[in-house]
Amino acid sequence: MANPATIFDIEDEQIEEKALREAEAQLDAGQGVDHALVSAWLDQLAEGRRVPPPKCG
Numbered sequence: 532m533a534n535p536a537t538i539f540d541i542e543d544e545q546i547e548e549k550a551l552r553e554a555e556a557q558l559d560a561g562q563g564v565d566h567a568l569v570s571a572w573l574d575q576l577a578e579g580r581r582v583p584p585p586k587c588g
Contacts, residue, residue, distance in 0.1 A: 569584075
């Protein structure tokens, strides 16, 4: 017997398209975090340093 579908298995193009539009609007409004800041933060975590994540915008 096959396992039932989870919320991760269900594809809904309308929901996905809406989520992408909302994410793009947030980035356009300056609510993102620069890739270089996230990368540096992850490097610090990988070195065992507990540092707070970079702030948005």
